[in-house]
Amino acid sequence: LSRERAASSIGVEFDDKFVRATLDGLGIIYENKGGNYECIIPSFRPDLEREIDLSEELARVYGFDKIESKTTYVGHVTTIVPDDENTIDELRDYCAGAGFTEVITNSLISEQDVETLADLKPLPVVNPLSREMSIMRPSLLPGLLGAISYNLRRGEKNLNLFEYGNIFQAEKKKWVESPQFTGVACGNRVSKGWRQDQHTNDLFLLKGVVYDLANRFGFDGSFGELEKSIVYLYGMSWETSSGSLASIGSVTSELLENYDIDFPVVSFELNLELLGSSRETVHFRKLPQFPSIDRDLSLSVLSSVSIGELESIIQKNGTDLLRATKLYDLYEGDQIESGMMSVTFSLSFRSDERTLRDSEIDSIMEEIISETSSELDAKLR
Structure with a gap:
C-alpha cells in the first residue's frame, strides 16, 4: 500500500x-x-x-x-502495465467464442487421481474431510477429466471444456501455488448433418486454437514435438524466442482409464506468465503497392520429418521478402517410395519498396532447396 x-x-x-x-x-x-x-x-x-x-x-x-468532489481530473499515462486479469478475461472470451465451456472443479482431489501423475509431487491435506478430497491438486487435468467422465455417464460425449485455477506443486523444497489455464476436448465439435460433415475434436483443433492465440497476443514461433510424458501420448508445443507458449497433446490411455473414458481426449495448457508479458506493439501499414510473386515448392522427405521443421527452414532462408508459407498438399502412398512423403508448399514473396524480379526469387528458392537438402535430406520433386 x-x-x-x-x-x-x-x-x-x-x-x-x-x-x-x-x-x-x-x-x-x-x-x-x-x-x-x-x-x-x-x-x-x-x-x-x-x-x-x-x-x-x-x-x-x-x-x-x-471527501470533496472534484469536477475535473487531469492525469497522464507514462507506461502501460500488463494486467494479469485482462489477459485471463481475454483468454476466457476467446475460448468461449471458440466453442469451449468454462468449468470450475474442486481443488481437492483423491490419491487415485494423482497416481497416474507420478512426476508431480502431491501436497496432502493434514486433516482431509474424505479420501476423495485428501490431496491439493498439482494439475487442473484431473478435475477436467473428472468432468468429462461425469458427462459421459449422462450421455454427453461431445465436450469442449476449459478451466482457470490455482495448482499446488513442490519447487526447491517448498510448496508453490500458481495459476494454470488448461482445456480438454473430446467427441465431435460438429455433428454430421444433411448439409455438413462430421468434424472430430482432435489435435488439429487445438493447433488452431494455439496458433490463433499466439497471433492475437503477438508471439511468433512454430510447433515442435514434445517428448512422450505421463500426460501426453503424443504432444506438441508452440515455441517462441521467449520460451514455450503452450503445449497440446493426446491424453494417455492410462490416464483416461482412471476415469473410465474409453475414447480419445486432447488437451492444451497455456503459459500464463509468458502470455501476460508485454505484447509486441501493433503497427498499421499501407496496403501493398507492389505485386507479389508466388512459387510452389514440392519436396520428398522422410515421413519422420515434421512439417514444422520444414517450415522453420523455409522461413529462415526466405529472407524478409517471404510473406506467406502455406502447406497445401501432403501425400504418402504407392506413388512414392516407402518411408517417404511428398509435401508441397505455396510461397508468396513481396517487397513494400519495389517490384521484385524473378531472378531474385530464383536465388532465394535455390537457397531454401539447398538448406532443406543438407539439413533434412529433402529432394526436389
Missing part, C-alpha cells in the same frame, strides 16, 4: 498515523517502508486482493462524506 497512490486515487492525503490506525483496526499485519506498507491480509478478509482495495478501506474509514 502506497500513501502516494492512495492519495492520488482517493483525493485525500492520509498521514502515517491514520494509515497505521486503520490497518491495525482491520487486523492487518504491516511493515512501513518509507510511506509504502507491505501488508499481510487476514484470512477473514478475502475481499482485500489488490492495493486499490486497501485504498478503498482507508476512504471508508475516513468517511466518504468527508
Whole structure:
C-alpha cells in the first residue's frame, strides 16, 4: 500500500498515523517502508486482493462524506502495465467464442487421481474431510477429466471444456501455488448433418486454437514435438524466442482409464506468465503497392520429418521478402517410395519498396532447396 497512490486515487492525503490506525483496526499485519506498507491480509478478509482495495478501506474509514468532489481530473499515462486479469478475461472470451465451456472443479482431489501423475509431487491435506478430497491438486487435468467422465455417464460425449485455477506443486523444497489455464476436448465439435460433415475434436483443433492465440497476443514461433510424458501420448508445443507458449497433446490411455473414458481426449495448457508479458506493439501499414510473386515448392522427405521443421527452414532462408508459407498438399502412398512423403508448399514473396524480379526469387528458392537438402535430406520433386 502506497500513501502516494492512495492519495492520488482517493483525493485525500492520509498521514502515517491514520494509515497505521486503520490497518491495525482491520487486523492487518504491516511493515512501513518509507510511506509504502507491505501488508499481510487476514484470512477473514478475502475481499482485500489488490492495493486499490486497501485504498478503498482507508476512504471508508475516513468517511466518504468527508471527501470533496472534484469536477475535473487531469492525469497522464507514462507506461502501460500488463494486467494479469485482462489477459485471463481475454483468454476466457476467446475460448468461449471458440466453442469451449468454462468449468470450475474442486481443488481437492483423491490419491487415485494423482497416481497416474507420478512426476508431480502431491501436497496432502493434514486433516482431509474424505479420501476423495485428501490431496491439493498439482494439475487442473484431473478435475477436467473428472468432468468429462461425469458427462459421459449422462450421455454427453461431445465436450469442449476449459478451466482457470490455482495448482499446488513442490519447487526447491517448498510448496508453490500458481495459476494454470488448461482445456480438454473430446467427441465431435460438429455433428454430421444433411448439409455438413462430421468434424472430430482432435489435435488439429487445438493447433488452431494455439496458433490463433499466439497471433492475437503477438508471439511468433512454430510447433515442435514434445517428448512422450505421463500426460501426453503424443504432444506438441508452440515455441517462441521467449520460451514455450503452450503445449497440446493426446491424453494417455492410462490416464483416461482412471476415469473410465474409453475414447480419445486432447488437451492444451497455456503459459500464463509468458502470455501476460508485454505484447509486441501493433503497427498499421499501407496496403501493398507492389505485386507479389508466388512459387510452389514440392519436396520428398522422410515421413519422420515434421512439417514444422520444414517450415522453420523455409522461413529462415526466405529472407524478409517471404510473406506467406502455406502447406497445401501432403501425400504418402504407392506413388512414392516407402518411408517417404511428398509435401508441397505455396510461397508468396513481396517487397513494400519495389517490384521484385524473378531472378531474385530464383536465388532465394535455390537457397531454401539447398538448406532443406543438407539439413533434412529433402529432394526436389
